[in-house]
Amino acid sequence: MSSTTRPDVLRYAAFTPAAADASAAAGNPAGVVLDASSLDEAAMQAVAAEVGYSETAFVTDRDDDGRRVRVRYFSPLAEVPFCGHATVATAVALAERSGTGAYLFDTPVGPIPVSTDSAPDGTVRAALTSVPTRSRPAGPEELRAALAALGWAAGDLDPDLPPHVAFGGNDHLVLAAAGRGRLADLSYDFDGLADTMRRHGWTTLQLVWRESRDVFHVRDPFPVGGVVEDPATGAAAAAFGGYLRALGLVERPVTLTLRQGEDMGRPSELLVDVDPADPRVRVTGRAREIGGAA
Incomplete structure (x- = not known):
């Protein structure tokens, strides 16, 4: 061939x-x-x-x-x-x-x-x-540019889950919505967000809403790949597990359920195993x- x-x-x-x-x-x-x-x-x-x-x-x-x-x-x-x-x-x-x-x-x-x-x-x-994960707080300019492209306000964010740039093989900006409605209503500036992501080296945005301690709903815009939204993002799931670990929110080995793709008609389920003693994250799916x- x-x-x-x-x-x-x-x-x-x-x-x-x-x-x-x-x-x-x-x-x-x-x-x-x-x-x-x-x-x-x-x-x-x-x-x-x-x-x-x-x-x-x-x-x-x-x-x-x-x-x-x-x-x-x-x-x-x-x-x-x-x-x-x-x-x-x-x-x-x-x-x-x-x-x-x-x-x-x-x-x-x-x-x-x-x-x-x-x-x-x-x-x-x-x-x-995954490879070893890491996570750091998002800078003010990073956050400002991302929120502007998304059409979100600072008040739309969950104060208990601060914005971070998390890595699980690629960098992803993690933004937690304060309510499920904010996550569901996703209509963003495709070119503006793509430019912001290229400038900062992000592969996707990991937009999340916490339903419970172990269950999260997720959306992942991916304009830098020419795609409006990813229905299931394993690399971002690994990065998110590392993000929770970095925040000290994982006190014992835990399996998280990430529900993604619901709002775009392609429901997906990612199981994410996080151990506070291990920087790597395990992501399982069918x-x-x-x-x-x-």
């Missing part, structure tokens, strides 16, 4: 809820190319643009037993250092073809261990362990194929 030959592209929806009907729109679609060994960067970018999902993952190399793979991620507009939902999608695609168990993804941000198993309902789950190779 040459770099000008169109590769086989699998399509998977990642982070589909356990109870989701197989025919329902749910989860975050990702493209998966299991053999991208002969594709150059321009070819991978062209495939991702044609697929049109927020990310497409490309397996560029595998070891002899296929359990250690090198992966790159592309949005329709640019390469992304790490993508959680495309990692889950790729791991499930590999597990369905090569068997469940442990895999190791070599990514631009470092090695990402991924475990896979079969759920009782017959779907395959994948759990990725994935199912939504189309054959194309």
Whole structure:
């Protein structure tokens, strides 16, 4: 296969809820190319643009037993250092073809261990362990620019969850809404927010509303990738787990449930395991194929 030959592209929806009907729109679609060994960067970018999902993952190399793979991620507009939902999608695609168990993804941000198993309902789950997370308070100019592009006011924010820039492979601005209505009403300046995100190096905004101690509702604008909103964002989920840990809000090992995609008609569920003694975060989700190779 040459770099000008169109590769086989699998399509998977990642982070589909356990109870989701197989025919329902749910989860975050990702493209998966299991053999991208002969594709150059321009070819991978062209495939991702044609697929049109927020990310497409490309397996560029595998070891002899296929359990250690090198992966790159592309949005329709640019390469992304790490993508959680495309990692889950790729791991499930590999597990369905090569068997469940442990895999190791070599990514631009470092090695990402991924475990896979079969759920009782017959779907395959994948759990990725992030690189070490970190989080810092957002600066006044960062916050001002983001709120202006979103059309939010400072009073719309939850004072108990301060704005931070959190890292879980990529940087994400975390903003917590004071009410569910504020989160639901998302209509922002696409170009203005994209410019702000490029200036500060953010991959998405992690907009959250806390329903309870362990359950959060989430939305993730992604204009820098050419996408208005991501239905499920594994990298941002890892960063958010690190954010809560940095704030001292995780006193013991806990599993958080992040509900994303609800307001855009693609409900998604991300399970986030945070341990106060470990800077890494584990993000688990199901994935199912939504189309054959194309």
